[in-house]
Amino acid sequence: MRILTVLFITLSILVFSFTHFSYAKEPLLPLHVTKQNQIKVQLGKQLFNDALLSKNKMYSCASCHHEDKAYSDGKAFSLGADGKPLSMNTPSLVYIDLNYYFTWTGKFSNLNDHLDMLITSPKIMNNTWETIIKRLSDNEDYLRLFNQSGYLKVDPEAIRDAIISFELSLSKPSRFDLYLHGDTQQLTIEEISGYQLFKDYGCSSCHQGMNVGGNMRQKFGVMRPYFKESNIKKRDYGYFNTSKSETDKYYFRVPSLRNVSKTAPYFHDASAKTLKKAIKIMFKYQLGIFPSDQDVENIEAFLNSLDAIYE
C-alpha cells in the first residue's frame, strides 16, 4: 500500500512537471484557422469590393487592399479621399484576427472601432453610416443578401460583422506552418537555417506567437535612434500621438511577418523598398548587430516560407 502511494505521488509529480515543461515551447506557433459563415463572408466580400462605402463612390476597401499583394497596397502611401497621400503605409489585412491590436501604432484593440474610424474618417472613406445604410437599403440585391446572412436589418453592426467575417476568412496556412506541424520536408536547408538565425539573433523576441508579431509594441530604434532629429515627422512619434505619454515615443506595433514578401514597401513610412533592406535596418537599429550577407539571405528565404499557400 505504501509503495503504491509513493508511486502515485512520484507519477503525479512527473506528470505535473511535464505539463510545465510544455510551456518552454517554440516562440513561433503554427496557424490555427477558425471557420467563418460562408454566406456572411460572401456578403462581406461584396461590400469590401463595393465603392458604395465611400462618399464619392470612387473608393472601395479593395482600392487600397489588393488581393494579389496580400491585401496591402503596393504603393508607399495610398491616396486618401481628399486626393492626398495618407500618412502611413497601408498594412496587410490577412491574419488580422491574430493581431491583438490594429493599425501601425496599435491604437485600436477592437476591429469594430477600427472599421468605424475607417468609414467615418474624412481622409479615408469620408462617409457616414446613415448614407451607407440608405444606399444599401435601396439595393434589392443587398437586402436579399443581408436577409440570407441572418441579419434582421441593415445596420452598422450587420455591415461591420459581414466585412469582419470576410477579413477573418482570409487566413491560410503557410509552408512554415506545415513544417511546425512536423512535415520537415516543407522547408529547404537555407530556410531552416534562416529560421535558426531568426531565433538566434533575437528577431523572434518581438516577432513571436502565432502571427509572428502583432501582439506587442516595440520602440523603433532600440539600440540607436532610427529617426534623424532634423527630418522627423509627426507619424514617426508612433503611439505617442495617441497616448501623449513621453515614454511611448517612437513605439510602434510589431507587425506580423506572415506574407511579408508580398507587402513591400516596408515600415510605416515605407522607407525600405526591399525585404533585404528591411532586414538590415531591423538588425542595425533593433538588435545592434551587423550581420553577414549570407545570414540576411537565409533569413529572407525563411521569411518567404511564411507566405500563405494559395491553391
Next chain:
Amino acid sequence: MNKQIKHYIALFFIFLLLSLLIWTNFNSQISTLKSESALNVLLLELHKQDSDISQLILKSHSNLNSNFDELAHAQKALTEQIESLKLLLNTNNIQNINESISGDNLYFLYKKRLNQIEKFKSLHANINNSLRYLPKLEQQIRSQLDNKKFSLLIQTIDNIVINALGLKVFTEARIAQKNHRILLSLEKMTPDTNEQSRELISLFIWHAYKYQDLRKEMNLLIPQLINNPLAIELDKLEKIIGKIQFDKIYKTKKMRFYILIYAGLLSVIVVAFLINRRYLINNVLRHKKLSERDQLTNLNNRRSFIFNLELALKNSTKNNNHGAIIFIDLDGFKEINDTLGHQAGDKVLITIANRLTGIESKFCKNSLELNIARLGGDEFVILVELNCPDFDKSIIEQVAQEVVMQCAITLPDELKNADLSASVGICLFPQQGTDITLLLNNADKAMYHSKRKGKNCYTFYQSS
C-alpha cells in the same frame, strides 16, 4: 376531537403558511437582488483575469513562455470585462448611492496597467536579445584573440557575461555595480589588440551598457506590475457593492416580513415534528410493555422470560456467574378450577403471583437477582441470578423454601377450604446445562420428582 381532524387542521395550517411564504417571496425584492449578482460575478471574473495576467507576466519573465500570445489574449479579455463592468456600473446607478465608486478610477488604473504590460513586453524582448547576443560576441572575441596573451581580457569579458546571465537572479543591484566596475576596467585594457578585435570589444562594451540600462528599467517595472493597484481597487469596489447589497436586503420591510414568515413556518414544522416524535415513542413503549407481560397476573410472560434467561446465560459465561431456574407447579389447582370455576382459578393465580412478587422484593439484593414469570396455566418460574463468582447453594435453597411456604399459606375468603400447595424443581446453571430447552426440561424433571415425593416440597435436579 377526532385524531384525523386534528391532522387535517395541522396540514391546513402548514399549507396556509407555505402559500403565504411563496406569496411574500414573489412580493419581496429578492428577484431584483438576483440581477445585481451579475455585477458580483463580473467582479470575480475580473479579479481572476487580473491575477492570470500577473501569472503570465511572471511566466514570461522567467522565460517559461516564449511568446506573448496568451498574454495578449488575457489583455483582450480584461479589456472586454472592464468595458462591460463600466456599462453595468452605469446602468445600476450605484454611483448615485455611493460617490466613491465610479468606473473612472478603475478605468484609469486599468489603462495604467495595460501600459505597464506593454512596456514589459517590449523591455522583455530587448533584454532577451541582449542576453542572447552578449555570449555570441564573447565567442567572436575569443576566436580573434590570442588565448595566452590576453587571458586577463578574456576573463573579464567572461565575468561580464556570467554576471549578465546572473542578473536574472536576486542580488541584482550588487551585481550591476560590480559589472559597471568591470566594464570600466575593460575599456582601459583594449589598446594592445588589433583593429578588428578592438572594434568587437567596443561593440561588446556598448551592448553591455545597453543591457544594463534595460535591466535597470525592468527592475523598476516588475514590482509595479506585481503589486498592482487595480486589484486593490477591485477589492474596494467589491466591498462597497457587498455592503450596499446587504443594506438593501436588511432595510426592506418586505424582506423582514418574508424572513419572519419563513422562521414561523420552520418553527411550526419543528414543533409538530417534536410532538409527533414524543407520541410515537410513548406508543412504542406501551406496546413493548404489553408484549412482555402476562395479562392476568402482570408477571413476565414466557417470551420475556426466555429472553431474560438468554441474557442470564450469556452473562454467566462472560462473568463466570451462577444461577438457577426454580420451576413451580401448583398442586390442587385443577380441582379448584373444576369445582369452583375459572373465576376462582384466576383469583388463585393472582394471589400466588402477588405472593411471589413479595418474595422477589424480600430477597432482592445487590448480589441476588430474582425474575419471576408465568409460563402458562399454573406453571410459574423464577430465574435466580447470583452476581458473585463463588457459588452459594444455600441462598437458592432459602428461596425455594420460601416459595413452598408462601404457596402453602391458606387462601383468603371463600377459597380457604381449598387445598393448594406447590411442587418445586430446581435446576442450576451453568453446571446442569447451558441450553434453554435443556434447562427447562431438567427443572421440569426435578419438579416431577417433588410431586412423586409427596408434593409441597422442592427438589434439586440430579443428572443420574
